Amino acid sequence: MIAPAGSVLSVELTTASSVSLAWIAPGDDDDQGQAAAYDLRYSLFPIDNLNFGDATPVELADPAPAGSLESADINELNASTTYYFALVTEDEAGNRSPLSNVVSATTGTDAPAAPTSLAAAPSSPFSVSLVWQDNADNETGYEVERRRSDESIFTRIATTAPGNGVGSYEDETAEDRQTYTYRVRAVNAGGPSDYSNQASATTPVPSPETFEAVALANDEIRLSWEFPYSDPDGFRIERLLDAVWTTIADVPGDARDRVDTGLVGSTTYTYRMRAYDGQASSEYTPEVSETTSDDPPICSVSPSSIDFGTLVVGESDTRIVTITNVGGQILTGNVVLQDCSSGFVIEDYEGLALRNGESREVQVTFAPLDAGSASCGLLGPDCDLVVVTGIGESPFHWSDRFAEGDLGVDNTIRTFALAPDEGIFAGGAFTHAGSEITSYTAQFIPDQWFGMGPSLTGTVRTIAVAEYGIFCGGDFVTESVGPHHVAEWTGSSWAPFYYSPDGIVRTMVEKDTRVVVGGSFGPDYYAGGKYTIGPAGIAEWVACPPRFDGDAGAEGDAQLGCNFFDTLGNADPSGSIEALAVYQGDLYVGGTFTQIGGQTISYLARFQDSDQSWHAVGFAGGVNAAVYSLHATPNGLWVGGQFSRVDGTTSLGVAVWSGTSWIPRTAGEDFRTTYAITSYLGNVVVGGGFATSNGTQPLNRLAEWDGEGWLPLGSGIPSGFVYALIESDAALYVGGSFSQAGGLPSQNIGRWEPTPR
Incomplete structure (x- = not known):
C-alpha cells in the first residue's frame, strides 16, 4: 500500500489570536483515494522531523477526497507572536506522508483599551488643556479630535505619544471667545480604540495689551492700549483711589485710547483695565501709574529749516514741518507764516491744541509766482522760527546766443516773417547778421544766419511771405536803376519790380492771393524806367503765379493779368x-x-x-x-x-x-508807443518803446497778455525799441534797436524760449 503524498501549507489569514491555513487534500495512495487522518501541529520554534512530535497538535476533521481544498483555523494564540506550522497525513493502514512544508505566521496586535475621564479647560484665550485616563498598555499614541461650536464634524488636530496612566495635550491653535468640544482615542497597529467621552471648553476674552499712561497736562493723563483681535463689546477702565479700584469709564470695543481729565497736578494715578464681551471678561492688565505735571508746554519743531531748491514758475512742492509738545501742559495757538515772499502757503492751522507727546504735521507749499529767491518764516505757538527758502525759475528764459560776435546783428531789425521750411526772414538797417555779411535782410534757421545777397541798398521795413512769393519793402533801391522800394526774393537774390512806389514802403499783407502794400509813397509810381501817376499811400500788388510768365505793364493804366500795382479804393491817405x-x-x-x-x-x-x-x-x-x-x-x-x-x-x-x-x-499800464504785436503760445505779446508796470512788475518794452492780465517777459528790454516780433518753434524772436534782453547781451535781436526741464 502506498503512503499519502505530502501536503503544501499556506497561510491565509492572521489575527491577534488566530492563524488560518489552507492546503490541497492528498489521497490514501499518494494522491489517489481518500486519506484517513491529518496530524497538524504548531510550535514557537521552527519544526522538523525530529521535533514534530513535540509541537502542539491541532484537532482536525477527517480528510476530504484527494484534490479537495482543506483549511484550518488555529485559535487562542498569543498576540504579536510568531508560530510555525507543519502537517502529516495518514492512511487507514497507518502509513504517514512526508512532513509538509513548514510555514510561519505572526499574530496581530490587540487594539488598545479606550481612554476615559477626558476633561478640557482653557489655559489662555488661545489654548485649551486636555487630560484623560490612560487605560491601555499597548497603544502607540493618542489621536486628539476637536469640533468648534459652529461645526458639525470632528477634525483630528494632533497625535500624541503614549500615556503612562494619564494622557494630556495642550491645544495651542484655539481662538479666543470660542467653544470647543474634544474627544480622544488610543491607537496601535491593531487599530484604534473606542473614543473617550466628549469634553468642552470655552476660551476667554483676551486682555488688552501694551497698556500705557502718559501725562498730557497738569490735569490730564492719556491711557492707550492695543487689542490685536476682533473688537470686544467694550473695555472697562479702573483707577485706584484711596486703595479702592473704581470704574472711571466703559469705552466702546473699537476704542484704543482714553483721556482721563479733571486730575490734580503733581499727583500719581494708577490704572488697570480689562475687556468684556457678553457676560465674559478678560483678566486685568498689569497696573500702570503716571504722575501729572505742572510743567509748561514745550514746542519742538522739525526740521528747523526747509530749502525747496529751484522750482519753475507754475510748479509747486510741499514739505512737512512737525510740531510736537514735549512739555507738560497743552500747547495751544496758531501756526502762521511771517515776512514771506510771494509763493508760500500753509494749510489753516488755527486753534492748535497739542497735549504732551502729541504732534501735528504742517504742510508748507512753495509755488513760485515769479523768478527769483524767496524766503519765509513759519512760526508755531512758542516755537522756534522755521526758515523756509526757495528759488523761482521762469518757465521761459532769454537766450544768451544773440550777443555781438555771436548771433547778434549790427543795426536795427524792423521786421520778421516766417516761411515754412525756410526759417525766419529778418529785415532792417543791418549789414552784418552773426558772421554773415548781408544787405539789410538775412535768413535765420536756428541757430545760424544766412546772407541774402548785396542787392538792396537801404533799410528794409517789411517782409511778406505770400502764396506766390516772398516780398520786401522799405527805403531801398536795388542795384538796377529806379527807386523801386519793393523787391521779390528769387531764392538767391532780391529782384526789382517793373512797377514800384516812389516812396517808402512800410507794411505788406497778403489778401486773397494779392499783396497789399502800404507806406508813405505819393501818387507817382515807377514803371519801365519813368514815373507815372498811380496809387498814393496804399496799393495792391497783383503778383503772377509761378505758372505765368506775365510781365505786363503800361503807362498810367492798370492791366488785366499780373505783376502790376492797382489802386485800392482811391485811398489817398493824408x-x-x-x-x-x-x-x-x-x-x-x-x-x-x-x-x-x-x-x-x-x-x-x-x-x-x-x-x-x-x-x-x-x-x-x-x-x-x-x-x-x-x-x-x-x-x-x-x-x-x-x-x-x-x-x-x-x-x-x-x-x-x-x-x-x-x-x-x-488798466493802469501805458503801452505807448506799441510798434509790434504777435501771438505766442496762445497768448498775445506786444512790443515797443514803453516802460510801464502791471502794478507789481515792470513791463519793459515787452508785455504778454494771458487772458487775464499783463505779464513781463523776464526783465524785458531795459532800453531801446522793439519793432518786430514773431513766434517760431515755441520761441519768441524779438527784433529792434537794443543791446540787452533779460539782462543778457542781445544785439538788436533776442529770443525768449522755454526753460529746459
Missing part, C-alpha cells in the same frame, strides 16, 4: 500807412492819417470789399492817435500805437476790436 491786417475778411489799415478815401477817418480804417469803400472803426471817434501795429487773432483784432483812447474809453497804446466794439486792454 498820412503814412504803418500797419495792415486782414480781419473777418476785411482789410484794416493803421497809420498817421486823419483822412482816407476822401473821408475823415483818423488813424484806423476798414476797407470793405463788398462796396469797395473805406469805413471808420468804432462809433465814437475810433482811436485818437497814430496806429503802428495790427494783429488779427480769432478773438479780435489787436491794435497798437500812440493812442490813449478808443471810442472815448481810455486804453493806453493797446486795444482790441471785436468786429463790433472796442475792448480796452490796459
Whole structure:
C-alpha cells in the first residue's frame, strides 16, 4: 500500500489570536483515494522531523477526497507572536506522508483599551488643556479630535505619544471667545480604540495689551492700549483711589485710547483695565501709574529749516514741518507764516491744541509766482522760527546766443516773417547778421544766419511771405536803376519790380492771393524806367503765379493779368500807412492819417470789399492817435500805437476790436508807443518803446497778455525799441534797436524760449 503524498501549507489569514491555513487534500495512495487522518501541529520554534512530535497538535476533521481544498483555523494564540506550522497525513493502514512544508505566521496586535475621564479647560484665550485616563498598555499614541461650536464634524488636530496612566495635550491653535468640544482615542497597529467621552471648553476674552499712561497736562493723563483681535463689546477702565479700584469709564470695543481729565497736578494715578464681551471678561492688565505735571508746554519743531531748491514758475512742492509738545501742559495757538515772499502757503492751522507727546504735521507749499529767491518764516505757538527758502525759475528764459560776435546783428531789425521750411526772414538797417555779411535782410534757421545777397541798398521795413512769393519793402533801391522800394526774393537774390512806389514802403499783407502794400509813397509810381501817376499811400500788388510768365505793364493804366500795382479804393491817405491786417475778411489799415478815401477817418480804417469803400472803426471817434501795429487773432483784432483812447474809453497804446466794439486792454499800464504785436503760445505779446508796470512788475518794452492780465517777459528790454516780433518753434524772436534782453547781451535781436526741464 502506498503512503499519502505530502501536503503544501499556506497561510491565509492572521489575527491577534488566530492563524488560518489552507492546503490541497492528498489521497490514501499518494494522491489517489481518500486519506484517513491529518496530524497538524504548531510550535514557537521552527519544526522538523525530529521535533514534530513535540509541537502542539491541532484537532482536525477527517480528510476530504484527494484534490479537495482543506483549511484550518488555529485559535487562542498569543498576540504579536510568531508560530510555525507543519502537517502529516495518514492512511487507514497507518502509513504517514512526508512532513509538509513548514510555514510561519505572526499574530496581530490587540487594539488598545479606550481612554476615559477626558476633561478640557482653557489655559489662555488661545489654548485649551486636555487630560484623560490612560487605560491601555499597548497603544502607540493618542489621536486628539476637536469640533468648534459652529461645526458639525470632528477634525483630528494632533497625535500624541503614549500615556503612562494619564494622557494630556495642550491645544495651542484655539481662538479666543470660542467653544470647543474634544474627544480622544488610543491607537496601535491593531487599530484604534473606542473614543473617550466628549469634553468642552470655552476660551476667554483676551486682555488688552501694551497698556500705557502718559501725562498730557497738569490735569490730564492719556491711557492707550492695543487689542490685536476682533473688537470686544467694550473695555472697562479702573483707577485706584484711596486703595479702592473704581470704574472711571466703559469705552466702546473699537476704542484704543482714553483721556482721563479733571486730575490734580503733581499727583500719581494708577490704572488697570480689562475687556468684556457678553457676560465674559478678560483678566486685568498689569497696573500702570503716571504722575501729572505742572510743567509748561514745550514746542519742538522739525526740521528747523526747509530749502525747496529751484522750482519753475507754475510748479509747486510741499514739505512737512512737525510740531510736537514735549512739555507738560497743552500747547495751544496758531501756526502762521511771517515776512514771506510771494509763493508760500500753509494749510489753516488755527486753534492748535497739542497735549504732551502729541504732534501735528504742517504742510508748507512753495509755488513760485515769479523768478527769483524767496524766503519765509513759519512760526508755531512758542516755537522756534522755521526758515523756509526757495528759488523761482521762469518757465521761459532769454537766450544768451544773440550777443555781438555771436548771433547778434549790427543795426536795427524792423521786421520778421516766417516761411515754412525756410526759417525766419529778418529785415532792417543791418549789414552784418552773426558772421554773415548781408544787405539789410538775412535768413535765420536756428541757430545760424544766412546772407541774402548785396542787392538792396537801404533799410528794409517789411517782409511778406505770400502764396506766390516772398516780398520786401522799405527805403531801398536795388542795384538796377529806379527807386523801386519793393523787391521779390528769387531764392538767391532780391529782384526789382517793373512797377514800384516812389516812396517808402512800410507794411505788406497778403489778401486773397494779392499783396497789399502800404507806406508813405505819393501818387507817382515807377514803371519801365519813368514815373507815372498811380496809387498814393496804399496799393495792391497783383503778383503772377509761378505758372505765368506775365510781365505786363503800361503807362498810367492798370492791366488785366499780373505783376502790376492797382489802386485800392482811391485811398489817398493824408498820412503814412504803418500797419495792415486782414480781419473777418476785411482789410484794416493803421497809420498817421486823419483822412482816407476822401473821408475823415483818423488813424484806423476798414476797407470793405463788398462796396469797395473805406469805413471808420468804432462809433465814437475810433482811436485818437497814430496806429503802428495790427494783429488779427480769432478773438479780435489787436491794435497798437500812440493812442490813449478808443471810442472815448481810455486804453493806453493797446486795444482790441471785436468786429463790433472796442475792448480796452490796459488798466493802469501805458503801452505807448506799441510798434509790434504777435501771438505766442496762445497768448498775445506786444512790443515797443514803453516802460510801464502791471502794478507789481515792470513791463519793459515787452508785455504778454494771458487772458487775464499783463505779464513781463523776464526783465524785458531795459532800453531801446522793439519793432518786430514773431513766434517760431515755441520761441519768441524779438527784433529792434537794443543791446540787452533779460539782462543778457542781445544785439538788436533776442529770443525768449522755454526753460529746459
